[in-house]
């Protein structure tokens with residue numbers, strides 16, 4: 001049995017939607033990693049994933 005190779009620190013985790021894409025962003029709401037195609041920038045360094053954007057936007061619209 002070969003030992004699992006001890007790699008150096010892993011790079012960014014993979015995007016939750018694209019397993020072959022490096023997650024360069026993290027949703028500010030659910031904290032899950034996403035690639036930049038999957039997040040919506042909200043300005044001021046805040047990003048939300050599409051799911052949270054819907055939720056947050058829906059919530060804001062209710063006010």
Ligand SMILES: [Zn+2]
Pocket residue numbers: 027028029030031032048049050051052053
């Ligand atoms: Zn999210």
Ligand SMILES: [Zn+2]
Pocket residue numbers: 015016017018021034035036037038
């Ligand atoms: Zn993605």
